[in-house]
Amino acid sequence: MKRRNFIKTSALSIPLISVFPAELSSMVREFRKGKLEKRKLGKTGEKLSIIGFGGIVVRDATTEQAAARVAEAIDFGVNYFDVAPSYGNAEEMLGPALEPYRKDVFLACKTGKRDREGAREELERSLKRMRTDHFDLYQLHGVRKMEDVEAIFSKGGAMETFLEARKEGKVNYLGFSAHSVEAATALMENFDFDTILFPFNYACWYAGDFGPQVMETAKNKDMGILALKAMAIRRWEKGEERTNPKTWYLPMHDEEEALKGLRFTLSHPVTSAIPPGYETLFSMALRLALDFTEMEAEEIMAMKMKGLETPPLFTYPMEG
Numbered sequence: 001m002k003r004r005n006f007i008k009t010s011a012l013s014i015p016l017i018s019v020f021p022a023e024l025s026s027m028v029r030e031f032r033k034g035k036l037e038k039r040k041l042g043k044t045g046e047k048l049s050i051i052g053f054g055g056i057v058v059r060d061a062t063t064e065q066a067a068a069r070v071a072e073a074i075d076f077g078v079n080y081f082d083v084a085p086s087y088g089n090a091e092e093m094l095g096p097a098l099e100p101y102r103k104d105v106f107l108a109c110k111t112g113k114r115d116r117e118g119a120r121e122e123l124e125r126s127l128k129r130m131r132t133d134h135f136d137l138y139q140l141h142g143v144r145k146m147e148d149v150e151a152i153f154s155k156g157g158a159m160e161t162f163l164e165a166r167k168e169g170k171v172n173y174l175g176f177s178a179h180s181v182e183a184a185t186a187l188m189e190n191f192d193f194d195t196i197l198f199p200f201n202y203a204c205w206y207a208g209d210f211g212p213q214v215m216e217t218a219k220n221k222d223m224g225i226l227a228l229k230a231m232a233i234r235r236w237e238k239g240e241e242r243t244n245p246k247t248w249y250l251p252m253h254d255e256e257e258a259l260k261g262l263r264f265t266l267s268h269p270v271t272s273a274i275p276p277g278y279e280t281l282f283s284m285a286l287r288l289a290l291d292f293t294e295m296e297a298e299e300i301m302a303m304k305m306k307g308l309e310t311p312p313l314f315t316y317p318m319e320g
Contacts, residue, residue, distance in 0.1 A: 024267070024269060024294060026269070027039055027040060027269055027271075028040035028047070030047055032077060034077075034290075035049075035076065035077030035290075036049040036050055036051055036076055036077040036078060036286070036289055036290060037049070037050045037289075037292060038050070038077075038079070039270075039271045039272065040224075040271065041106075041194075041195065041224035041271045041272075042194060042195060042222050042223045042224030042225065042271070043194065043222040043223070043224075044173055044194050044195070044224055046106055046136070046173075046224075047079075048079060048080040048106055048224075048271050048272045049076075049077050049078045049079050049080050049272060050266055050271070050272050050273065050289055050292060051076070051078060051080075051272065051273060051274075051275065051285055051286055051289045052078065052080040052081065052082055052226065052272045052273065052274040053070070053073045053078050053080065053081045053082065053274075053282070054082055054083075054087075054274045054275070054276075054277050054282070055081070055082060055083030055084065055087045055090035055091065055094050055277075056087050056088075056090055056246050056277025057069055057090075057277050057278075057279050057282050058070070058090055058093040058094050058097060059087055059088040059089060059090045059093065059246065059277065060088060060089065061093050061279075063093070063096065063097075065279075066093040066094065066096070066097040067096075067097045069097070069279055069282075070094070070097040070098055070101070072283065072286070073282075073286065074101055074105075076286045076290070078105075078286070079104065079105045079106055080105070080106045080108070080272050081094070081098060081105055081106070081107050081108065082107075082108040082109070082110075082197075082226075082274060083107075083108070083109055083110075083126075083130065084109060084110040084111075084112070084141055085110075085111070085112070085122050085125065085126055086110075086112055086141065087277075091109075091126055091129035091130055092129055094130065095129050095130040095131040095132075096131065098130070098131075099131045102131070102132055106136045106137070107130065107132060107135055107136050107137075108135060108136060108137035108138070108139060108175075109123075109126045109130065109135045109137075109138055109139070110138070110139040110140070110141035110142075110177060111123060111126075111138070111139075111140065111141055111158065112141040112142060113158055114140075114148055114151040114152050114157060114158050115151065115156060115157060115158060116156050116157060116158060116160040116161050117156075117161075118158070119158040119161040119162070120161045120164075120165075123138065123161065123165055123170065123171075127170065133170070134169060134170050134171060134172065135170070135171045135172070136171075136172050136173060137171070137172065137173045137174075137175055137194070137195060138162060138165060138170075138171035138173075138174060138175070139174075139175040139176050139177055139195070139197060140152060140158060140162075140175075140176035140177070140178075140187070141176075141177055142177055142178070142179055143176055143177070143178045143179070143180075143183045143184075143187060144178065144179045144180045144183050144318075145180070145183065146182060146183065146186060148183065149183055149186045149187060149190070152187075153190050153191070159191065162174050173194035173195060173224075174191075174193055174194055174195075175193050175194050175195030175196060175197065175223075175224070175226075176193055176195075176196060176197070177196075177197035177198065177228070178196070178197075178198055178214075179198075179199065179314060180314070180316075180318045181210060181211075181213060181214055181316040181317075181318070182316075182317070182318055184196065184198060184214045184217075185213070185214065185217065188217055188218065188221060188223075192221070193223060194223065194224060195223055195224040195225070195226055196214070196218045196223050196224070196225055196226065197226040197227075197228060197274075198211070198214055198215075198218075198225070198226070198227065198228060199211065199227070199228045199229035199232075199313065199314055200215065200225075200227040200228070200229070200230065200265050200268060200270060200273075201228075201229040201230060201232050201261070201264075201265070201312070201313065201314075202260075202261060202264045202265075202303050202304075202306065202307040202310075203232075203233070203234065203306075203307045203310035203311070203312045203313070204229070204312040204313055204314050204315070205264075205307060206304050206307035206308050207307055207308050207309075207310060207311070207312045207315075208312030208313075208314055208315035208316060209315065209316045210312060210314045210315055210316045213316070215268060215269070215270075219269055224271050225268075225269060225270050225271055226270070226271055226272050226273075226274070227265045227266075227268075227270045227272070227273040227274065228273075228274055229249070229313060230261050230262050230264070230265035230266070230273040230275070231251050231252040231258050231261045231262065231275050231276055231281065231285065232247075232249045232250070232251060232252070232261075232276070232313055233249065233250045233251065233252055233257075233310065234249065234250050234310055234311045234312075234313065235248075235249050235250070235311065235313060236248070236249065236250055244276065244278045244281070245278075246276065246277040246278045247276050247277065247278065249313055251276040251278065251281055252281075253281070255284060255288065258281075258284060258285065258288060259288045260299075260303060262275075262285060262288055262289055262292070263292065263293070263294070263295050263299075264295060264300075264303050266289070266292055266294075267294045267295040267300075273285075273289075
């Protein structure tokens, strides 16, 4: 399908949940002077800061740098930290840096393994590296293909480890991150997960028809909705100089643009957004989100037009 026709078709298929101003009245929100707002995490009852700390922020950092970056986040009121074994040495760096604050934060981890044994191995290793006896949230990581969903729920699949670990007290809540509407929908149909971590981005939403249907389903299930890619623009172009080695996409470096990206995502019933893993962009997101305000109708219309002109990172139906 030609891009112009694709945009017209996808724009017409967006459900009513995309109408703004977004409806946040049903969310439990906590406002703190000089600190980031907190929001309720779905049916869990937990309250998380509207900006989360992605473990990539401390990947390849020194011990001192990791400690400083975690301390900065804590000072801003961040209480949601998320890491994964696939983030290089992030677990080894984040574990010691976060240890002094562990009892006061919500710690999430993930596994990219789809089988029972592989998921168990990663869980135990992550617990050791993170210097904790449990994760508040454990997630299936980056599910994209239907084959992965089938493997996860099959006999000997990763869900067996997830359920066992919850019984053992090694994890409190169960969730997933996904990078396709198809996989996210199938996961939600197969199990009553507590949370979803998903790309909710203005260009994906409008030009890719990617996100509205997932958010609507998650909201109806009272899941905690966590967001990725709020500060993403588009994929790197071939031959383009990559100004950020920690992202596979072009992130928003301009403060005004980044603020709009964050406000778009957080004006939806999203509990928390995780900014790009580059430390300067994370620090910028902390500052920008301190005075978060919901987008108004005219701002959203401008964002919609901008989104329709931007090549989306993800589309629905899934390409390839």
